[in-house]
Ligand SMILES: Cc1ncc(COP(=O)(O)O)c(C=O)c1O
């Protein structure tokens with residue numbers, strides 16, 4: 001047994017989260033793609049069966065009240081809240097991240113205009129963003145008559161000014177795994193009199209976010225990565241409590257009305273975070289997510305972060321030891337303060353290398369043009385998985401070099 005295998009064994013033995021893995025449906029595959037689609041929590045199938053067969057099949061329409069369907073968006077929002085550092089009453093679940101980016105960004109521009117006037121004619125967007133955020137920001141800018149200015153997160157402080165209405169940023173970069181400095185960027189945005197909208201897709205469930213503590217204005221995120229809600233599970237929208245009265249949704253629907261069943265012709269927004277809702281919630285997905293969130297019972301996000309850093313440190317160590325010099329180049333920062341819960345390695349022929357890894361039971365993903373991406377979900381990834389992934393990667397790269 002190699003020294004690193006022994007070390008993996010010791011780290012697994014000391015891992016206070018090791019037992020959580022049993023709550024997931026997993027096999028012998030090393031699954032390092034939870035930053036794209038989280039694994040299935042074992043309690044979800046039984047819960048979904050109950051929702052379908054009893055709540056829908058037998059209770060039918062009564063379930064909107066009796067099974068808590070109607071209030072699910074805010075109830076499940078409150079369940080996500082502690083994981084992202086939010087007090088209750090500020091998060092609603094529903095729609096996709098893309099749709100929530102649209103609601104948040106347009107609402108942010110409207111709030112900036114109502115407090116600072118129309119001179120705020122610019123929206124800043126993370127130039128390295130996951131594409132959907134950029135597309136939506138471009139459309140939001142056109143619809144609100146603003147100019148969209150793509151800048152890297154590092155350029156944001158200098159780009160801010162009295163023209164800035166809102167800034168849309170990613171907490172963790174989907175490709176490089178770089179963690180951006182949410183507290184200081186939010187403070188800089190506020191100092192310029194603008195509003196900060198954060199996309200938490202790659203940080204929620206992997207590290208503490210501190211939405212309330214850092215005064216974030218609006219935030220969105222998906223639930224199918226580190227929150228394990230399942231394919232296409234609904235996203236969420238956070239609106240800071242003291243902004244909720246001013247939150248003017250660009251998608252007001254009957255579910256965001258103060259009196260939805262009044263069926264009135266004129267729109268009066270509901271109080272609080274509820275005004276972020278739009279139409280009928282996607283109950284099957286939403287209640288699967290609610291069951292998935294039960295795995296967080298007794299798990300602290302601080303413990304998750306500590307293990308995430310230990311896993312990514314150990315992966316970098318194993319890659320350094322096993323992979324021949326010069327075959328991969330880590331693009332994820334080494335500094336803990338700048339690292340999310342993934343390791344991205346630049347690699348020649350990355351697409352084919354990832355295919356070979358998947359064939360050998362190590363599942364990560366390939367991101368255009370040359371990145372091998374490995375996501376580490378501390379709830380179910382162990383240190384032996386990490387060692388094996390690096391060992392298989394080294395073997396694949398050595399075999400390719402010999403061909
Ligand atoms: C940072 C980020 N934002 C948005 C999305 C897409 O959101 P959705 O497909 O849920 O609209 C993803 C991943 O799919 C993402 O990684």
Ligand SMILES: Nc1c(O)cccc1C(=O)C[C@H](N)C(=O)O
Nearest residue numbers: 035036037130174175201232367
């Ligand atoms: N949402 C996805 C999907 O529907 C299919 C495949 C992948 C995804 C993803 O989530 C991709 C992910 N956001 C990424 O960071 O690349």
